[in-house]
Amino acid sequence: MRREEVVAEAAITLLVERGMRGLTHRAVDEAAGLPLGSTSNLARTRAALLALTLARLTELEERQFALPTAGDAGWPGTPAGPEELAEMMAWLLHTQLTEGRRTTLARYELALEATRRPELREVYDRAGRRFRELAVAVLTAAGSPDPVRHGRQLVAYGEGVIFDAVAGAGGVPALADLRAGMREILNGMLGRRAG
Incomplete structure (x- = not known):
């Protein structure tokens, strides 16, 4: 695992266990088993550490869900119809609440922090755009008369659950x-x- 990944994984663990207040450069060094100052050398500021952590979370969620790109065929790509879409979305939600709970908790910690940090908000919005674009793509393929609005509603429903x-x-x-x-x-x- 690359040092960036080691640092980001430790940061994710700290977010889950201690919340945003427990995420410090020093705590990441300790949690990752790195010499003091290692995290600061990699991510100089708190904003850089948060951006690094969010990038890793996005990577993990994309990998966990094997997110397709628009036009991919087959499971779990673009669903063949509404039944398969319902199955896929239920599976995604269930996964986020069970084996993906760790990344879900860390993502919510970062989401709240992004409401106070414009630089993190930009990174967070960019990461979330891919999930929203996927919702629009699958709803377009399923025959939605308004896939952009429906995609936004589908994501909002899932986030609410x-x-x-x-x-x-x-x-x-x-x-x-x-x-x-x-x-x-x-x-x-x-x-x-x-x-």
Whole structure:
């Protein structure tokens, strides 16, 4: 693993375990088992450390979900129809709440910090754009009459479910419940029965 990855992984762990206040250059050095000053040499400022951490989170989430690019065929690429889209979206949400919980928690810590740091907001928005563009692409392929608006709504629904499960009182929904919810959302968007 490259030093950037080691530092970013330690930063992610600190965000999950201690929150934003526990993320310092010194704490990252200690958590990563690096000599003091190593993180500062790599990411001089707090903003640089946060950007490095967010870049690693984005990379991990893209890899975890094997995110397709527009036009890719096959699972988990562009879904063949509404039923497959509902299945894919339910699986993505469930994964973020179970084996991807660590990255989800760290991403929410960074999302809140981005509301106070314009330089991080720019990085955060750029990273999130890929996920939104994918939602638009799959909804276009599924026949949405307004894929841009529907893509925004689909992402907002998913984020709401995740937030409720992670920070709210909702708990982690079963995959079957997520699948049913996605079918209902898609039925409304696509104007037909999704599954």
